[in-house]
Amino acid sequence: MADQDKTITIGNVLRADIRGFVVASHIPAPDVPTFGTFVRAAIQQERAELIGLVYNITLQDDPFLKNLAVTVVEDDPRYAEIIRDQQENRAIPVEIAVVAIGYRNNEGYHYGLPPQPPMILHRITVCSQDEVRHITAAPDFLHTLLDNRDVPADELIPTALQQAAHLLPETLREDFYLDAGRYLAHYWGRDPARLERILRRLA
Amino acid sequence: MLHLERLKTAIDAMSHLTAERQQQCESDTAQALRWLTDAPEPAELRARLVPVVAGGGDWAGALPATAAPLDARLVAAGDPPHGAVLIAVDGSQVYPDPHAAVLYYLLQIGGLAFRYDGSRPTPYSCESLHFRDDELYDAQGYPISSEQVGMRRLVREMEYLAELTTLERHVAPAAPLMALTDGPLLWPYIERSRADSAALEAYLAAMSEIRQAGGLPVGYVARPGGRTLVELLWAGQLSPADIPGRLADNPLRGLTDAILMAHFLRPGERSAWFSRPSATNQRQADHGHEVWFCYVNVGTEHAPVIARLETPHWGAIDEDAITALHVILLHQARVLNGYPYALARAHEEALVTTADKAALDSEIQRHILEQGIVVRPSEKAQQKAYLGRR
Numbered sequence: 060m061a062d063q064d065k066t067i068t069i070g071n072v073l074r075a076d077i078r079g080f081v082v083a084s085h086i087p088a089p090d091v092p093t094f095g096t097f098v099r100a101a102i103q104q105e106r107a108e109l110i111g112l113v114y115n116i117t118l119q120d121d122p123f124l125k126n127l128a129v130t131v132v133e134d135d136p137r138y139a140e141i142i143r144d145q146q147e148n149r150a151i152p153v154e155i156a157v158v159a160i161g162y163r164n165n166e167g168y169h170y171g172l173p174p175q176p177p178m179i180l181h182r183i184t185v186c187s188q189d190e191v192r193h194i195t196a197a198p199d200f201l202h203t204l205l206d207n208r209d210v211p212a213d214e215l216i217p218t219a220l221q222q223a224a225h226l227l228p229e230t231l232r233e234d235f236y237l238d239a240g241r242y243l244a245h246y247w248g249r250d251p252a253r254l255e256r257i258l259r260r261l262a
Numbered sequence: 263m264l265h266l267e268r269l270k271t272a273i274d275a276m277s278h279l280t281a282e283r284q285q286q287c288e289s290d291t292a293q294a295l296r297w298l299t300d301a302p303e304p305a306e307l308r309a310r311l312v313p314v315v316a317g318g319g320d321w322a323g324a325l326p327a328t329a330a331p332l333d334a335r336l337v338a339a340g341d342p343p344h345g346a347v348l349i350a351v352d353g354s355q356v357y358p359d360p361h362a363a364v365l366y367y368l369l370q371i372g373g374l375a376f377r378y379d380g381s382r383p384t385p386y387s388c389e390s391l392h393f394r395d396d397e398l399y400d401a402q403g404y405p406i407s408s409e410q411v412g413m414r415r416l417v418r419e420m421e422y423l424a425e426l427t428t429l430e431r432h433v434a435p436a437a438p439l440m441a442l443t444d445g446p447l448l449w450p451y452i453e454r455s456r457a458d459s460a461a462l463e464a465y466l467a468a469m470s471e472i473r474q475a476g477g478l479p480v481g482y483v484a485r486p487g488g489r490t491l492v493e494l495l496w497a498g499q500l501s502p503a504d505i506p507g508r509l510a511d512n513p514l515r516g517l518t519d520a521i522l523m524a525h526f527l528r529p530g531e532r533s534a535w536f537s538r539p540s541a542t543n544q545r546q547a548d549h550g551h552e553v554w555f556c557y558v559n560v561g562t563e564h565a566p567v568i569a570r571l572e573t574p575h576w577g578a579i580d581e582d583a584i585t586a587l588h589v590i591l592l593h594q595a596r597v598l599n600g601y602p603y604a605l606a607r608a609h610e611e612a613l614v615t616t617a618d619k620a621a622l623d624s625e626i627q628r629h630i631l632e633q634g635i636v637v638r639p640s641e642k643a644q645q646k647a648y649l650g651r652r
Contacts, residue, residue: 071621127597137341140379144376144607148384149607
C-alpha cells in the first residue's frame with residue numbers, strides 16, 4: 060500500500076488558465092501519469108493547491124528517437140541495452156494537459172474552479188491516495204467537467220470515478236457509484252443518452 | 263531585425279569563396295594522399311624533427327607515435343566484448359551573468375554507464391551551484407571569464423568520470439572499462455595563473471584515478487579541426503637540411519586532417535597513433551599521461567564521419583583495450599548516425615535547458631525574497647528577455 064501511495068513530481072507548468080493547465084515533463088515512461096490521474100499544483104504563493112485531472116498526454120517531437128528509429132531493431136540483441144535505456148531510463152518530452160476540479164487550502168477541499176491558476180514553471184505532483192479519497196468524497200468534484208467542451212468528459216468522468224472507487228473498501232463502492240449516478244442524473248436528466256453512455260462505462 | 267537584402271552581396275561572395283575552397287581542397291587532398299603513401303618511415307621522420315621538438319618552438323605538427331607506417335589503416339571486426347563497460351560523461355554550464363538578478367554560475371555533469379551485457383544502462387548526473395566570492399572573482403578581483411568556467415567544468419567532468427569509473431569497477435571487477443569524454447583529452451588551456459595550474463593538476467590527478475581503477479580515459483573529438491598530420495606530411499616532404507627552415511611553407515594551407523582522413527580511411531578503419539610535441543603534452547607526459555591520438559571513420563561509404571580519439575600513451579599501447587574501444591565506438595556510432603550513443607545520452611543528462619535556467623532563477627529569487635531582499639535582473643536583461651521572445 061505504501062508503495063502505491065507514492066507521489067511523483069511530473070513536471071513544470073508551461074501555460075495555464077483558471078480552468079486548467081499544461082505541464083511540460085521529462086520523466087521516464089513508467090512514471091508518465093495516465094489519463095484520469097489526479098494531480099495537484101501550488102497556487103496563491105503556495106497557500107493553496109489546485110487539484111486537477113489529466114485529460115490529455117501528448118508526446119513531443121524527439122529528434123533522438125527519430126535517429127534511433129531507423130537503426131535500432133527491436134529483437135536484435137546488439138541493441139538490447141539501447142532499447143532498455145530508451146524505454147526504462149530516458150526522459151521523454153511530453154505535454155500533459157490537466158483540467159481543474161477543485162482546490163485545497165487551510166480550510167479544506169473546495170469544488171469548482173480555483174481562485175487562481177498555478178504560476179508558470181511551478182511543479183506538478185501526482186496526488187496521494189489519501190488526497191484522492193478526500194477530493195472525491197462528494198460527487199461535486201465532477202462539477203467542472205459537466206459542461207466542459209474542452210475535455211473528453213464522457214471518458215474522463217468514468218475513469219475518475221473508477222479510480223476513486225478503487226481506493227474505497229468494497230463495501231462502500233456501490234454507494235459511491237449510486238451517489239455519483241444520482242449527481243450526474245441531476246445535471247443530465249435531459250440528455251438520457253449521454254447519461255446512459257457514461258453509466259454503462261461504470262457498470 | 264536582420265535586413266537580409268543588405269547582405270545579399272556578402273552571401274553571394276561567401277558562396278563563391280566556398281566553391282573555390284572546395285576546388286582547392288580537392289587538389290590539396292589528392293596531394294596530401296600522395297604524401298601520406300610516400301611518407302618516410304616513422305623513425306626517420308622523428309629523427310628529422312628532433313631539432314624542432316628539442317627547440318621547443320611553436321611547430322603545429324604531430325609526430326608518429328609508433329613504428330606503424332603513417333598510411334596504416336587498422337580494422338577491428340566483431341561485436342563489442344561481452345561485459346565491457348563504456349562510461350561517457352559530458353558537461354554543461356550556466357555562465358555568470360552580470361545582468362542577472364544574482365551572480366552565480368552552475369555546472370552540471372551528465373553520464374551514462376553502458377554495459378555490454380544486456381542490462382539497463384545507468385544514467386548519472388550531478389550539479390553544483392557556485393556563488394561565493396572566491397568562486398566568482400579571480401585573485402585580482404575581476405569577475406571570472408567564461409573560459410575559466412569552462413576550465414572548471416572540464417576538471418569536474420574528469421573528476422566525475424573518475425568517480426564513475428571507480429564505481430563501475432566495483433560492479434564489474436574484471437571487465438574492460440572505457441571512460442569516454444566529449445572533446446580532447448589534451449588540456450586545452452594556457453596556464454596563466456596558479457589557479458590554472460591547480461586546475462590542470464586536478465585534471466591529471468583524476469586521470470590517474472581512472473588508470474588506478476583500471477579504466478581507459480578517451481577523449482572523443484567529433485568533427486575535429488586542426489592539421490597536425492598535414493603538417494607532419496609536409497615535414498616528410500622536406501629534406502633534413504630544410505628543417506626547420508621551410509616547415510612554415512606548407513602549401514596545403516586549407517586542408518585539415520579530418521578532410522584528409524575522410525578520403526583515406528574506409529568506414530570502420532582507424533589510423534596509426536600520433537602525438538603532439540607541445541609544452542602541454544610534455545606537462546601531461548611528466549605526470550604519466552602523454553596524449554596520443556588517432557583518427558577513426560565511424561561513418562559509412564557515402565557519408566564518412568571522422569572523429570579524433572585521444573588517449574594516454576599507456577592506454578594506446580594496450581592493443582586489447584584499443585581493439586575493444588575501436589569495436590565499441592563503431593557499435594555506438596552506428597546506432598546514432600556517426601556519434602556515440604553513450605555520449606549523446608550523457609549530453610542529454612547534462613543539458614541545462616532554457617526552461618531549467620528560468621526555473622532555477624525563479625527559485626533563487628523566491629528564496630532571496632524570503633530573506634526580505636528584492637533582487638531583479640538589470641533593465642537591459644529584462645528588455646533583452648522581452649525582445650528574445652519575439
